[in-house]
Amino acid sequence: MRGKFITFEGIDGAGKSTHIESVRAFLAARGKTVVMTREPGGTELGEAIRGLFLDRSMSPASEALLVFAARREHLERVVWPALERGDWVLCDRFTDATFAYQGGGREMGFDRIQVLADWVHPGFAPDLTLLFDLPPDAAHDRVAHRGELDRIESEVSDFHVRVRDAYLRRAAAEPDRIKVLSSDQSKETVRSRVLACAMQLLGSAE
Template sequence: MTTVKPGCFITLEGTEGVGKSTNLRFIESVLEQHQIDYQLTREPGGTPLAEQVRELLLANRDEKVADDAELLLVFAARAQHLDQVVRPAVDAGRWVLCDRFTDATFAYQGGGRGLSRELISQLETIVQRGLQPDLTILLDLPVEIGLSRASQRGELDRFENEKIEFFDRVRNAYLDRAGSDPKRFAIIDASGTLEQVQEQIAQVLNTFLAKQR
């Protein structure tokens, strides 16, 4: 295996329709090329209990979900995920590749729902106890294009059914997060061809990997 820093934590973020699933597989292929022992996971989810919470969060329902209830469910799933998957893997020296993490909470529940960043930060401190990603790749795309792509995937979940203004706020919150932590974030222009997008991702990963040796 390639000799790299053990226990790295990489997250992939972005709004609807940015191509996370496709590019997640590409990131996996890069890690595999470098013979890096990694674990793929996602949020919300990643464990049986957290996946059940994910279903609760995404399901369309007649009952309005209170914003605070949504936020607490997200962090409940995260607490279980960190305890059962992320921390054990990182502590064992494995790399973790996660589809979304707390930046999504600041974007969707903070930006989209308008919940207090201070409140989210308090829950982040309690649940994560200082754990942060080593690298966050943010796939960025104009909201209209992303929603058009997402609509072609089939039935929309509870979040995907939100209005365009919601996703504008989500995107802006993501970009604000990236701007406030440029050392951790790498913004990828996801509006080009798949080859162009993956070329950008490869450059980011190669630079990051070189620093871990």
């Protein structure tokens, strides 16, 4: 039986990374083999691209092309083989992030991002996307406590507002796949909702 692909999305500081481990433990306790990965990254080439992406100034188009290059490598070497084995894959960001950050934040628009998505992974999408939502000002306060910020985290507030708006537009267009989780609640409350979503997907797969 084919595995399931769950992605975790949200603006920087929204808390998505906190809950990936909870879902891994939940699935592992129920006998599932789980692969945890991230984008950009997940492969040797992808991690090299991640370093360029986060540290080097470049055009919005170059950003989009780089992340899709890393994504194709990631899919072929990690995600698709794992799903074929029946594993469950948990991924920190996927194509929704490119729609949000480059399409919305960089104001490239969604049409060109969709062309790249259709070329790199035609007909393929996550089985479930958990979108952790938080107002940009609150998210920035969380990120600021981490120390030095990368160039994406350092963008002006308006950029992060556009990113959040793009994410919410994606969620409104695909409510069955993308579940919006308000991150301004307690971690325990958010975790409960996250695991409820995972439970629902698990039930549908059995």
